[in-house]
Amino acid sequence: MLADLVFWGLSVVAVVSGASVFRVDSMARATYALAVSFVAVGAALLLMRLDYLGLITVLMMVMEMAVMAVYMVMFMGMNPALMPMSMVHGKRAAVAAAVTVFVVLSGGALLVDWPARRGAPAPDTVAALGEALMGSKMLVMMAISPVMIATMVAGIAVAAPRGRYDRFGDDLRSPAADPQRGGVGR
Amino acid sequence: MTLDAVLVVAAALFAVGVYGALSQQVVVMVMMGLELMNNGVLLAAAAMWWFLAPDPTGQVLLLVVLAAMTVEMAMGFAVATLFHRERGSDMTDMAEDLAG
Amino acid sequence: MSDVGVVEVAAIWAPAAAALLALLAMAAAALDGALAARGSGLPATAGLSAPVNETARLLRQRRRVTVAADSLLWRAGGGGLLVAALLMVVVVPLGRFTLADLPVGVVWFNAMDIVVWAAVWLAGWGPNSAHSLVGGYRFLALALAYELPLMFALTAPAVAAGSLRVGDVAAAQDGGWWYVAQMPVAFLVFCLGVTAFSVWGPFAPPAGTDLAGGVLTELSGVDRLLFLAGRYALLAAGSAFAVPLFLGGGAGPVLPGWLWVLVKTALLLSVFVVVRRRLPALRPDRFAEVGWLVLLPLVLVQVLVVAVIAVGRG
Numbered sequence: 062m063l064a065d066l067v068f069w070g071l072s073v074v075a076v077v078s079g080a081s082v083f084r085v086d087s088m089a090r091a092t093y094a095l096a097v098s099f100v101a102v103g104a105a106l107l108l109m110r111l112d113y114l115g116l117i118t119v120l121m122m123v124m125e126m127a128v129m130a131v132y133m134v135m136f137m138g139m140n141p142a143l144m145p146m147s148m149v150h151g152k153r154a155a156v157a158a159a160v161t162v163f164v165v166l167s168g169g170a171l172l173v174d175w176p177a178r179r180g181a182p183a184p185d186t187v188a189a190l191g192e193a194l195m196g197s198k199m200l201v202m203m204a205i206s207p208v209m210i211a212t213m214v215a216g217i218a219v220a221a222p223r224g225r226y227d228r229f230g231d232d233l234r235s236p237a238a239d240p241q242r243g244g245v246g247r
Numbered sequence: 248m249t250l251d252a253v254l255v256v257a258a259a260l261f262a263v264g265v266y267g268a269l270s271q272q273v274v275v276m277v278m279m280g281l282e283l284m285n286n287g288v289l290l291a292a293a294a295m296w297w298f299l300a301p302d303p304t305g306q307v308l309l310l311v312v313l314a315a316m317t318v319e320m321a322m323g324f325a326v327a328t329l330f331h332r333e334r335g336s337d338m339t340d341m342a343e344d345l346a347g
Numbered sequence: 348m349s350d351v352g353v354v355e356v357a358a359i360w361a362p363a364a365a366a367l368l369a370l371l372a373m374a375a376a377a378l379d380g381a382l383a384a385r386g387s388g389l390p391a392t393a394g395l396s397a398p399v400n401e402t403a404r405l406l407r408q409r410r411r412v413t414v415a416a417d418s419l420l421w422r423a424g425g426g427g428l429l430v431a432a433l434l435m436v437v438v439v440p441l442g443r444f445t446l447a448d449l450p451v452g453v454v455w456f457n458a459m460d461i462v463v464w465a466a467v468w469l470a471g472w473g474p475n476s477a478h479s480l481v482g483g484y485r486f487l488a489l490a491l492a493y494e495l496p497l498m499f500a501l502t503a504p505a506v507a508a509g510s511l512r513v514g515d516v517a518a519a520q521d522g523g524w525w526y527v528a529q530m531p532v533a534f535l536v537f538c539l540g541v542t543a544f545s546v547w548g549p550f551a552p553p554a555g556t557d558l559a560g561g562v563l564t565e566l567s568g569v570d571r572l573l574f575l576a577g578r579y580a581l582l583a584a585g586s587a588f589a590v591p592l593f594l595g596g597g598a599g600p601v602l603p604g605w606l607w608v609l610v611k612t613a614l615l616l617s618v619f620v621v622v623r624r625r626l627p628a629l630r631p632d633r634f635a636e637v638g639w640l641v642l643l644p645l646v647l648v649q650v651l652v653v654a655v656i657a658v659g660r661g
Contacts, residue, residue: 151270216322
């Protein structure tokens with residue numbers, strides 16, 4: 062009973078703050094409304110005994126929103142003052158698409174005959190997850206690692222303003238000629 | 248807290264994300280829409296795990312979804328940074344090179 | 348492993364835990380005041396009442412309101428530090444008793460120190476003031492450099508103990524060397540992380556004097572009190588968390604477990620306060636390379652060593 066009440070409260074918070082991302086008057090407010098939505102979903106995951114995943118969601122998403130706020134200000138250059146802003150294109154089509162998606166998905170969820178629960182959760186879900194990750198699902202983790210490394214390399218390659226030859230000169234002589242020297246002297 | 252209820256909430260989050268991804272002009276706001284869609288997917292996958300098959304394999308799938316979300320955000324912001332540097336704009340309407 | 352595990356107490360004890368944290372924070376502020384007094388030529392005891400004096404002064408002071416400030420975000424950021432510190436101590440066991448015996452206590456601490464990122468940036472963004480904003484950005488620059496080493500430093504004791512539960516990590520140090528001796532690099536990086544998320548000592552540029560106070564510029568009255576108290580509370584919470592993680596929890600010869608936890612917390616906290624005036628401030632742009640090229644490889648090697656030993660032990 063209490064779990065139901067908490068869940069409905071969290072759902073309302075998640076959906077309302079998610080919707081308010083596109084309605085508030087300031088970029089920082091939009092970013093942190095999204096953070097609130099993610100924290101609510103993380104708490105809902107905690108309700109379903111996904112302890113590690115719920116906390117990781119909260120952790121990662123708050124960190125990401127803090128950095129995203131910096132990007133917002135960088136691209137859009139707004140100040141903390143609240144000013145009405147609405148930059149949309151094709152709003153009616155988007156609303157129609159969103160409503161259609163919601164009707165189709167929730168209709169499917171309500172009408173499909175879901176099977177019965179198969180098995181029971183382990184008494185210690187965190188230990189079970191750890192053993193699965195390090196044991197039977199180790200190959201999955203090993204496959205994700207190069208994807209992550211590739212993302213890091215690709216992201217820096219795309220976003221870095223100065224490449225190797227810009228920084229070190231044509232003959233790659235260190236130290237680099239940076240406008241702000243690094244702390245280790247590379 | 249039944250499976251149907253959680254899935255309807257996840258569908259609502261996903262729908263709000265679809266609205267954001269389709270209607271916003273600024274690249275970063277489109278990415279916020281994508282984040283909301285990922286949020287919905289995460290909640291739905293967690294609900295399916297809990298109500299249908301609560302063994303550790305499903306949690307690994309959730310971790311992979313989380314990793315995919317991270318990768319998408321990282322690459323999205325890298326491309327947005329490059330786009331802003333090259334064209335001085337952050338509007339998706341200015342990125343129509345491949346259209347028509 | 349101790350035969351008596353960690354006992355979870357009812358939520359009614361939460362105000363007592365908050366009062367204990369407040370007491371530790373005030374003690375840290377008193378020590379800092381005494382050191383400041385001694386540094387300016389007065390006798391040390393003249394500065395001991397600094398926390399009480401400052402609290403009384405700030406409670407009477409008028410709250411500053413700036414032009415077109417984002418008040419909601421500003422006040423949320425200012426109070427966020429204290430909230431994060433209070434949530435951090437929820438998982439710290441006082442001897443045998445804890446408020447929440449989470450199976451992922453170590454990750455909870457990590458999540459709460461990420462909340463500090465949001466709080467300090469919001470405190471810098473909210474007042475619509477240039478110096479505050481620069482302070483908030485400086486904090487994010489430092490945070491991006493120290494956070495990953497801190498995360499791995501938190502992973503090392505969990506790997507050695509085979510559990511993410513804080514009580515298990517404390518109990519796993521029974522009968523052997525404490526983890527501060529087994530994994531010193533992780534302990535040092537953890538201490539660095541604690542001073543960093545408290546915006547303290549070498550990591551004080553976000554609130555630096557060269558920025559007219561940085562994040563503290565426009566804060567006044569009760570908001571300033573909440574922020575400054577939050578800094579000391581974060582230091583106390585970080586020191587308290589180091590005790591079960593690295594310093595053996597409540598283990599010790601004569602005194603009961605809870606008293607040992609308090610003694611160890613107080614000792615580590617006083618080391619942090621003394622170190623404030625001894626180390627130079629770290630520039631955020633220079634610290635980025637240090638964090639990623641020096642600290643991260645060191646702490647990764649540390650986790651590797653700990654993991655190999657754990658596997659070897661079976």
